[in-house]
Amino acid sequence: MEPIKVGATSRIVLPRHVKLKHDTVRDRWILLAPERVLNPDETSLEIVRMLDGVCSVGDIVGTLAVKYNAPSEVILVDVIGMLQDLCDKGFLVSAETVATHAGRTS
Amino acid sequence: MNEITKHAPAPAPTSSAACSVPLAAPIAVLAELTHRCPLQCPYCSNPLMLEKANVELKTEDWQRVFTEAAALGVLQVHFSGGEPTLRTDLAALVKHANGLGLYTNLITSGVLLDAKKLAALVDAGLDHVQLSFQDSEAENANRIGHYKGGHEKKVAVAALIRAAGLPLTMNAVVHRQNLDHLAEIIALADKIDASRLEVAHVQYYGWALKNRAALMPTRAQLDRATAMVDAARIRLKGRLVIDYVVPDYYAKRPKKCMDGWGRHFFNVSPAGKVLPCHAAESIDGLKFDSVRERSVEWIWANSEAFNRFRGTDWMPEPCRSCDRRELDFGGCRCQAFALTGSAGNTDPACELSSNHQAMFEAALADAASGEPNYVYRRIGGA
Numbered sequence: 001m002e003p004i005k006v007g008a009t010s011r012i013v014l015p016r017h018v019k020l021k022h023d024t025v026r027d028r029w030i031l032l033a034p035e036r037v038l039n040p041d042e043t044s045l046e047i048v049r050m051l052d053g054v055c056s057v058g059d060i061v062g063t064l065a066v067k068y069n070a071p072s073e074v075i076l077v078d079v080i081g082m083l084q085d086l087c088d089k090g091f092l093v094s095a096e097t098v099a100t101h102a103g104r105t106s
Numbered sequence: 107m108n109e110i111t112k113h114a115p116a117p118a119p120t121s122s123a124a125c126s127v128p129l130a131a132p133i134a135v136l137a138e139l140t141h142r143c144p145l146q147c148p149y150c151s152n153p154l155m156l157e158k159a160n161v162e163l164k165t166e167d168w169q170r171v172f173t174e175a176a177a178l179g180v181l182q183v184h185f186s187g188g189e190p191t192l193r194t195d196l197a198a199l200v201k202h203a204n205g206l207g208l209y210t211n212l213i214t215s216g217v218l219l220d221a222k223k224l225a226a227l228v229d230a231g232l233d234h235v236q237l238s239f240q241d242s243e244a245e246n247a248n249r250i251g252h253y254k255g256g257h258e259k260k261v262a263v264a265a266l267i268r269a270a271g272l273p274l275t276m277n278a279v280v281h282r283q284n285l286d287h288l289a290e291i292i293a294l295a296d297k298i299d300a301s302r303l304e305v306a307h308v309q310y311y312g313w314a315l316k317n318r319a320a321l322m323p324t325r326a327q328l329d330r331a332t333a334m335v336d337a338a339r340i341r342l343k344g345r346l347v348i349d350y351v352v353p354d355y356y357a358k359r360p361k362k363c364m365d366g367w368g369r370h371f372f373n374v375s376p377a378g379k380v381l382p383c384h385a386a387e388s389i390d391g392l393k394f395d396s397v398r399e400r401s402v403e404w405i406w407a408n409s410e411a412f413n414r415f416r417g418t419d420w421m422p423e424p425c426r427s428c429d430r431r432e433l434d435f436g437g438c439r440c441q442a443f444a445l446t447g448s449a450g451n452t453d454p455a456c457e458l459s460s461n462h463q464a465m466f467e468a469a470l471a472d473a474a475s476g477e478p479n480y481v482y483r484r485i486g487g488a
Contacts, residue, residue: 002345004344015273016272017233017272019233023179025178025179026131032181032182033209034234034302037181
């Protein structure tokens with residue numbers, strides 16, 4: 001696994017072993033990985049759902065900037081920070097490096 | 107993001123009265139499909155009294171357990187043993203669990219796996235493999251596992267696992283007789299393309315307690331290992347995630363064992379006994395219920411073994427009035443039993459325990475013993 005430096009042109013996806021899933025018993029969305037369960041907040045969840053392996057980080061930021069009528073420079077910093085953290089923890093990977101089932105949900 | 111398990115647990119209940127806190131649903135189940143295993147590691151987490159093949163649950167029993175567990179709120183199933191790949195129905199069980207939306211993890215020694223078996227598991231929807239290594243080099247690794255050629259097979263199987271597209275965690279249980287190879291163990295994890303490495307110091311109950319003199323690291327070894335893990339985490343950031351389980355004989359505060367007794371986790375033994383932790387049978391006098399007689403839901407809510415140490419009401423002083431009582435839940439019940447004779451005592455890993463000094467001195471004495479020989483884990487070996 002090669003380290004990822006997230007930038008505006010990066011395309012980031014969920015790797016095969018991380019699953020975005022609705023936890024019906026607790027009525028919440030979760031990210032499942034080996035021995036870990038993440039409970040994303042609303043913003044993180046929205047971003048993770050946009051990771052389709054096609055859109056770049058910049059594309060996602062553009063969409064969010066329009067939707068929330070906010071400056072994209074500010075959003076970009078926050079989105080990169082959040083994605084970099086999840087990449088470093090192994091929850092997300094670069095779309096180029098790994099065969100994935102991007103956006104696999106259940 | 108809020109990491110719910112393992113490293114940053116969910117906020118603890120604010121009330122200290124266990125009965126007034128609604129019972130949370132479990133998150134993970136460790137399914138010990140069998141106690142049979144080709145390896146004989148002297149720190150095995152299985153009980154000294156191993157269950158034999160003729161009492162193991164059948165395929166349909168396990169499938170019912172997973173169905174009931176998922177309905178109750180379980181999110182992850184860890185298929186373990188013994189060696190779970192000895193079960194010929196493993197792929198069928200993975201498929202069933204996967205169909206329920208459960209995250210499926212195989213915890214294996216790997217020595218019985220081949221490309222065909224892996225392909226069947228991938229088809230069944232297996233999400234992840236955790237492969238154990240006993241050391242970084244074959245001779246000592248095979249002596250620890252008491253299995254000729256095991257290490258070489260594991261290295262080959264790791265490549266098959268990655269070739270099958272499965273993500274890999276390398277699990278390395280560390281102790282005095284392999285801890286000086288930690289740098290090489292970390293390098294091996296990177297070489298076999300593991301995305302995660304568990305460096306787990308031996309926890310001393312059951313077989314490991316029996317082998318404590320042969321396994322206990324020195325304080326200097328522990329300090330070197332901890333520094334090495336800290337440095338490797340920085341060096342390999344984004345490349346290899348390292349989880350580190352510390353040995354608490356040298357600790358000041360106890361570990362938050364099982365994330366709190368009966369809080370997020372249960373273990374099902376090969377014969378169907380439901381345990382709050384895999385070592386719980388080492389505690390005398392606890393009564394366990396079986397999935398042969400009761401539903402998982404009933405057992406989680408009502409089993410005497412779960413309710414005995416759930417929450418904080420059971421605690422003696424100094425735990426009862428301690429402001430850390432909902433941070434560590436009093437530590438490990440099995441360790442309290444093993445070292446003080448009562449599972450209801452404060453874990454002696456805590457420096458506030460009157461037994462703490464004796465535990466620390468036992469560690470020093472065992473570490474200095476130089477005992478090289480293991481009591482191997484096998485039926486009748488205890």
